[in-house]
Amino acid sequence: MQEFLDLTLGGISAGAVYAALGLALVIIYRATRVVNFAQPALALISTYLAYSVTKGTGSYWLGFAVAIVAGTLLGVVTERLLIRPLRHRSELSSIIVTLGLLLVLQAIAGMIWSNEPLAYPYAFDFVGRFSANDLFVVLVVLAIAALVLVVFKYTPLGLRMRAAAFAPDVARTLGVRVGLMLTVGWGMAAAVGSLAGLLATPPFLFPNVLDGVFVYALTAAVLGGLDNPLGTIAGGFVLGVGLSYVSGYFGPETVTIAALVILVIVLTLRPAGLFGRAKARRV
Amino acid sequence: MRTSLPEAPAGSPARPGNRRLPPLVLHILAALGALAVIVVLTLVTDEFTNLRIATVGYYLIAVAGLTLLTGLTGQVSLGHGAFMFIGAYTVALLVRRVPAFPLWADLLLAAAAGGLGGLLAGAAAARLRGPYLAGATLALAVGLPALTRRFQDFLGGSNGLSFTVHSRPAGLAGVVPELRWQTWIVWLSVLVALVFVVNIVRGKLGRTFRAVRDDEVAAALSGIHVGRTKILAFLVSAVCGGLAGGLQAYLLGTAAPGSFTPALSLSLLAAVVLGGLGSLWGALWGAIALVYFQAWSEDLADALHLNTDVANNLPLAVYGVILIVVVLAFPRGIQGGFQRLRGLLRRTAEKKENHENH
Numbered sequence: 001m002q003e004f005l006d007l008t009l010g011g012i013s014a015g016a017v018y019a020a021l022g023l024a025l026v027i028i029y030r031a032t033r034v035v036n037f038a039q040p041a042l043a044l045i046s047t048y049l050a051y052s053v054t055k056g057t058g059s060y061w062l063g064f065a066v067a068i069v070a071g072t073l074l075g076v077v078t079e080r081l082l083i084r085p086l087r088h089r090s091e092l093s094s095i096i097v098t099l100g101l102l103l104v105l106q107a108i109a110g111m112i113w114s115n116e117p118l119a120y121p122y123a124f125d126f127v128g129r130f131s132a133n134d135l136f137v138v139l140v141v142l143a144i145a146a147l148v149l150v151v152f153k154y155t156p157l158g159l160r161m162r163a164a165a166f167a168p169d170v171a172r173t174l175g176v177r178v179g180l181m182l183t184v185g186w187g188m189a190a191a192v193g194s195l196a197g198l199l200a201t202p203p204f205l206f207p208n209v210l211d212g213v214f215v216y217a218l219t220a221a222v223l224g225g226l227d228n229p230l231g232t233i234a235g236g237f238v239l240g241v242g243l244s245y246v247s248g249y250f251g252p253e254t255v256t257i258a259a260l261v262i263l264v265i266v267l268t269l270r271p272a273g274l275f276g277r278a279k280a281r282r283v
Numbered sequence: 284m285r286t287s288l289p290e291a292p293a294g295s296p297a298r299p300g301n302r303r304l305p306p307l308v309l310h311i312l313a314a315l316g317a318l319a320v321i322v323v324l325t326l327v328t329d330e331f332t333n334l335r336i337a338t339v340g341y342y343l344i345a346v347a348g349l350t351l352l353t354g355l356t357g358q359v360s361l362g363h364g365a366f367m368f369i370g371a372y373t374v375a376l377l378v379r380r381v382p383a384f385p386l387w388a389d390l391l392l393a394a395a396a397g398g399l400g401g402l403l404a405g406a407a408a409a410r411l412r413g414p415y416l417a418g419a420t421l422a423l424a425v426g427l428p429a430l431t432r433r434f435q436d437f438l439g440g441s442n443g444l445s446f447t448v449h450s451r452p453a454g455l456a457g458v459v460p461e462l463r464w465q466t467w468i469v470w471l472s473v474l475v476a477l478v479f480v481v482n483i484v485r486g487k488l489g490r491t492f493r494a495v496r497d498d499e500v501a502a503a504l505s506g507i508h509v510g511r512t513k514i515l516a517f518l519v520s521a522v523c524g525g526l527a528g529g530l531q532a533y534l535l536g537t538a539a540p541g542s543f544t545p546a547l548s549l550s551l552l553a554a555v556v557l558g559g560l561g562s563l564w565g566a567l568w569g570a571i572a573l574v575y576f577q578a579w580s581e582d583l584a585d586a587l588h589l590n591t592d593v594a595n596n597l598p599l600a601v602y603g604v605i606l607i608v609v610v611l612a613f614p615r616g617i618q619g620g621f622q623r624l625r626g627l628l629r630r631t632a633e634k635k636e637n638h639e640n641h
């Protein structure tokens with residue numbers, strides 16, 4: 001029972017991180033129909049910048065802030081330089097380009113900061129069952145998720161972004177700067193992704209540190225429906241707790257395969273995700 | 284190799300003689316020719332180059348399998364390295380536990396094991412598309428090698444399994460160096476497999492694959508079982524991957540999880556895209572590029588005295604840049620470039636002919 005409780009609590013804080021990175025994927029997918037496979041790499045670069053700033057200045061929070069800003073800029077630049085030219089191309093093109101960016105950024109991180117693991121600090125005390133740090137992670141993710149939802153639902157910016165994503169031609173006629181809205185979407189997503197990276201990385205930072213987290217985030221997003229931010233956040237927590245049990249009872253090495261199995265089962269039974277509404281497939 | 288392309292001009296002169304032979308015979312003859320070229324190449328080059336030629340060989344069959352899957356049926360797999368992983372560990376386990384098996388049986392079983400994995404993955408994948416499929420196969424690439432640590436005693440943990448294969452016939456000891464012999468075996472297996480793949484691509488099944496890629500609904504309406512076709516493509520592709528992994532293990536005498544990272548799967552995809560999606564000749568250019576970019580970046584790092592951090596990551600950076608640049612600027616890859624060049628040459632030749640006639 002003790003172990004079960006520990007696993008549940010551990011799963012909740014891990015799930016918060018999957019939810020946040022999954023949310024980053026969903027924001028971009030809603031706006032541009034692109035799954036950003038480079039998301040973990042954007043987060044990786046900003047986490048490495050945070051590492052360097054923290055090491056140079058001694059301030060964890062300064063590094064944290066620099067990382068979020070840098071991550072946002074990276075997202076904006078990626079959209080403008082790499083994704084914009086692919087607007088009218090096949091789904092395969094954007095998948096391959098974001099994968100290419102993933103490889104390049106991981107390689108650059110390795111070149112600058114080496115492939116060896118570096119110690120990266122937790123924000124708060126991390127010892128014990130549901131530590132201060134775990135609480136911080138969960139609260140931050142919930143706050144960010146709420147902020148994103150409020151921006152989307154209740155602000156003029158959110159309205160324009162939704163219009164640009166769902167009916168770009170109509171939106172353009174009505175004076176919405178559709179291109180700008182897409183760029184803003186990428187920036188927002190990258191900021192949320194960088195935050196997830198900062199929370200997921202400790203205790204060690206190395207170029208592949210977010211590979212697994214990304215797989216789980218993608219699984220969470222698919223579970224919730226790639227179009228559905230609320231579903232993704234719920235999917236992240238459900239997955240985090242579920243995988244925590246798998247890790248506890250079957251060994252941590254089996255977790256990725258378990259995520260794959262869950263992904264396949266859910267998509268087979270409910271192609272639109274656990275919380276998505278079934279929609280006729282557009283041909 | 285893409286004679287079935289519709290853009291081939293109808294009036295292009297048919298080469299007499301060639302056309303009479305059934306395609307299978309033609310492909311076997313081409314494979315024998317290719318084997319002869321490889322044997323000559325290995326005889327005139329040193330041991331080091333032999334190893335690279337053999338490496339091109341097993342990458343070729345892996346990339347060809349992925350070309351068939353991604354190029355022909357439009358399914359993106361980011362987990363092709365997982366099938367190589369299965370093949371490599373099958374050979375390693377067989378050599379260590381069942382030494383009585385001959386090498387060809389080991390390799391055949393490696394291909395079969397890869398195929399079995401592909402059948403499972405394909406059955407799941409038939410329901411998935413685009414980014415969903417890419418995500419699921421990525422999970423395969425990340426998750427499968429991690430299992431070596433779960434089953435430490437059986438799969439050797441992160442050090443993997445090493446073994447020795449004595450495949451060279453006793454009579455040839457002292458005549459043919461071991462590595463040269465291994466290179467021949469690798470290429471013989473690869474060419475046999477390629478004959479199968481080429482026949483599939485050119486045959487009825489290949490047309491079915493392309494029909495599914497171009498329009499699933501239209502394919503289904505014309506009586507094609509879309510799901511079954513997708514699974515079949517996964518199966519063939521995974522058999523190629525399994526064989527490639529088996530050959531790699533045979534050549535290197537080891538199978539370790541570190542060789543089958545997600546980066547391997549992504550660089551295989553880079554090879555497919557660079558060579559030219561959908562063309563088996565492209566698979567050859569891609570495989571050569573895979574081996575030689577690695578080699579050149581090592582040479583470059585040595586020449587410029589780059590530090591190890593930069594040197595180790597250079598190939599990955601190159602593959603990433605290739606993926607981006609090729610998709611943005613040359614969507615048809617190297618083979619597309621060759622085709623355009625050939626078309627250009629033919630048109631200039633025709634123009635010249637016309638000038639002379641008038």
